[in-house]
Amino acid sequence: MSAVLAEPETTWRTVPLSEAVEISPKADRAVLTDTTLVSFVPMAAVGAGNGQIDTSTIRPYAEVKKGYTHFRDGDVLFAKITPCMENGKMAVAHGLHNGVGFGSTEFHVLRPRAGVDSRYVYHFVSGAKYRNEAAHHMTGAVGQKRVPVSFLERSEIPLPSLHEQRRIVAEIEKQFSRLDQAVASLQRVKAQLKRYKASVLKAAVEGRLVETEADCARREGRGFETGAELLQRILDTRRSQWKGKGKYKEPAAPETSGLPELPEGWVWATYAQLGDVTTGFTPPTIDTSNFGGALPFMKPTDLDAGANVASAREYLSMQGAAKGRILPAKSILVTCIGATIGKTGLSSVPCATNQQINALSVVTATVLPEYAYYWTASPGGQRQIIDNASATTLPILNKSKFAALPVPVPPRTEQHRIVAEVDRRLSIVREVEAEVDANLKRAQALRQAVLARAFAGTSS
Structure with a gap:
């Protein structure tokens, strides 16, 4: 993985986030009429940790102009409520109908000022380091804690030139694309393991995983206790x-x-x-x-x-x-x-x-x-x-x-063979699953390492 470094000649400034973005700007309602169609983005429409956003729901302005948060193309949506913020529900708004959107009141809106790239802001605020700091400044009751505007205003962001911001974003997204491909492959392996496990269990309880006791008995020229005989004996x-209260049922x-x-x-x-x-x-x-x-x-x-x-x-x-x-x-x-x-x-x-x-x-x-x-x-x-x-x-x-x-x-002896064979096969599945899960965690750690390197503000 190539490093995401600042260009040697780049001058970095560390500024309050409020100097880089306008926080929760007011809507320009003069350009909107009640019949203007806009995108509607509830919290569920923003992905957790992946920057995805679904803008396909369309509503007339009259239905959303009260009680919802306004934003436009290029704004960064930042979930402020727990656990959405900790889970990384953040995204750059894009593809909005008529360039305008309304959504959950649990979003802070960050509108980049001149000379600031929206993707650069998104990658910075969605990083684990920033989210962890934001979590420590949440206010409110348990289960309803939110990141206050005052934290966003005071928090700081490293800010190089616009050219450098875009170069950094391009490198981050190149690295993320590679990681996403690796994660997708790992998720496919997990899905295949799940299907294999289901097929093993299905075969086991249908008498197709090991030799049946009936077949064993015929091959060995002996009798055997059937499942029906076993059940009746136990009943x-x-x-x-029976030593319980009342008559045995x-x-x-x-x-x-x-x-x-x-x-x-x-x-x-x-x-x-x-x-x-x-x-x-x-x-x-x-x-x-x-x-x-x-x-x-x-x-x-x-x-x-x-x-x-x-x-x-x-x-x-x-x-x-x-x-x-x-x-x-x-x-x-x-x-x-x-x-x-x-x-x-x-x-x-x-x-x-x-x-x-x-x-x-x-x-x-x-x-x-x-x-x-x-x-x-x-x-x-x-x-x-x-x-x-x-x-x-x-x-x-x-x-x-x-x-x-x-x-x-x-039959009882067949149960033993079934359990032993299922255990053998699923132990292999568990080993592979553990390795896949370890690699998925490693991929997530690499994503955060990429972001940490990207925003280090150093050429070394």
């Missing part, structure tokens, strides 16, 4: 060992009409037949003694890591855990509400969950927890979750519906 044992068998045919020796069961299905709880937050212990308290955001989830963002004391139920290690955790419904994890340690998570604690003599997790995370398992969630604005899969979902159960 009989659970019934005979037999878990319902699955409704198999419409389900695909299973391999020889497999059987359809329900989550309820395989173990205990529970929903989490919310400890009273007014009592801080409920928190700060050693028991992970899982929420949907903690399931990002997928299998073998151990860490959480919150931990309960034993007093807090007593408000609900402690799940044993190897419980399958499934988000049961909202846009992230179906997000799945396998707990590697005892834990508790909030009420947005359904959990299955399996009778391990029936199915391996890892196998039950792989089914739940597979395309077929995910489709069952989505298809059976309530059809509302906020999809919900309550405990009873989750408990009744079907699970294909292979």
Whole structure:
């Protein structure tokens, strides 16, 4: 990567940003009529960290002249509210209809003065160094903190000649273009890995990943315990060992009409037949003694890591855990509400969950927890979750519906082979994913290094 350097003869000045740009200038409303069509740019139309802006939404001036921020082609939009500012929602406005735009009131508008290039300003204020400094000067309540105009006015920007600014911008964007190509390639690899993982899980729970126990038994001239026999044995044992309150309630068998045919020796069961299905709880937050212990308290955001989830963002004391139920290690955790419904994890340690998570604690003599997790995370398992969630604005899969979902159960020895082969293949996927993620972080660090070098204001 070539360095972005100032030309030796260039004189750099460090000036207040307010000398380089006009901050939130007033609109020239004399040139606009109520029927003038202008671009409308909400916060969602500006990309995070990439300078992209969508100006395709068009509205008449009459609809936007009150309650929105005005800008024009060449202005720099700077998101002032958290977390948009920290995420780098900034862009140079361009391609505006009639050269005019209106948008979110959460934008500061920076209009370059004569002799100042808008792309140069954008690259400076969008850099991590400037955003970090801006974050430290935010004011307001938590969740509604904003960068004040006073910070922008007092902050400083290194300012060479216009010619040098444009040379620097050209070099930055050349380097960024190369990095963007590399990032796009890495993202394609991630997408391919995701598809491969899904295909492995699909093959595993359809009996196509390893030799079936039925085929093994025929080849070796022996008999075997089928999935149906295994399930019945476990159900009989659970019934005979029942020590709960009241009469034992037999878990319902699955409704198999419409389900695909299973391999020889497999059987359809329900989550309820395989173990205990529970929903989490919310400890009273007014009592801080409920928190700060050693028991992970899982929420949907903690399931990002997928299998073998151990860490959480919150931990309960034993007093807090007593408000609900402690799940044993190897419980399958499934988000049961909202846009992230179906997000799945396998707990590697005892834990508790909030009420947005359904959990299955399996009778391990029936199915391996890892196998039950792989089914739940597979395309077929995910489709069952989505298809059976309530059809509302906020999809919900309550405990009873989750408990009744079907699970294909292979013979016990076949489960072991399936889990071992899935683990082998996915361990390779995880290694590649880790390398890809490391390279993506490296690319982001290189972007910031390019900007730091560009605005160093030195020829050395």
